[in-house]
Amino acid sequence: MEFSSKIIEQAVDAFSKLPGVGKKTALRFVLHVIKQDKTEADKLSALISRLKTDLKFCESCFNISESSICEICANPVRDSALICVVQDYRDILAIEKTGLYKGHYHVLGGLISPLEGIGPSNLTIEPLVEKLKSGSISEVILALNATMEGETTSFFIFKKIAPYNVKLSAIARGIAVGDELEYADEVTLGRSITNRIPFDSLLKK
């Protein structure tokens, strides 16, 4: 696209670096910013800067945090012997929303994906193994996507963790609550039969 102004061109380029945003959408964003109040534009501009200056990654679990240790890691009520391994910050939000997990987290920052050029060294797997060396961890729960990348990453971590005396579990795969068996895929249904659970565990929340 050719623009009449250099600033529009640069702003479209900058916006189109956001995930899922092409040049056309970026131009819509730019026109929106030009039309809106100056205070709104300044607010967005300032917040983008602050995201980089005021936020950091937790030194212990790599969660996004305003301090060097995140609120979850710093909370003395939470069980520090339990680590839930997740892909990114959004998964922590999702699990925290259930209100059923009271341990710590470990954020990988991605999943192993040769296609996208992401290998184990791009993730925070080494620091996870370091944590286990201390001997204070009793269980690691793998809560990764049920995709090829998620399973590959889970298996890689399983092999890395095997030498240490730590219980390793994974979140249950199965029929989603509210789903009908008829429409479930074979793999999911097969696994839900193999990994069947005592009925009374369904009665507790």
Add this chain to the structure above:
Amino acid sequence: MEFSSKIIEQAVDAFSKLPGVGKKTALRFVLHVIKQDKTEADKLSALISRLKTDLKFCESCFNISESSICEICANPVRDSALICVVQDYRDILAIEKTGLYKGHYHVLGGLISPLEGIGPSNLTIEPLVEKLKSGSISEVILALNATMEGETTSFFIFKKIAPYNVKLSAIARGIAVGDELEYADEVTLGRSITNRIPFDSLLKK
């Protein structure tokens, strides 16, 4: 959604004001900004501010411009007696790309849409009428979307312009180049027959 950090919450709010961006997409943008280099984030932040400080609307045609009169209006080679009325800046880009129009533009800034609360007074229709009063305009071309809003706006302008001795035309509606008749809708096909054109006009570019 509940976020662990006030800054993330505010940034998600600010991003979700962009058109077509919901809270989930806004959070993806925020996480992307946190992950990317500080220089990239600063660039985006600075450009958003500059969009408001360095750009203005052309005093004559309301095009987006770096100076008070836009490049098109300031170009002495272009025909200032010809005005093409468009909805917004993107339409100017599209028409300029054809390389077939050498007149001036007039940007309405939207279309009449009672559903969205946009009336004639929200658009730059009055300044367009003012231009006609000078008597230096020979033709006004309406190049608005072929939608309900576009047609309503065209009709409103037609009524406003009628008292002045100015030729009023609209861009042709018809079968798009490359389209098959079989798949054209009835209204378009009907109009393309009613408004048929001399065959030799198809031979020129």
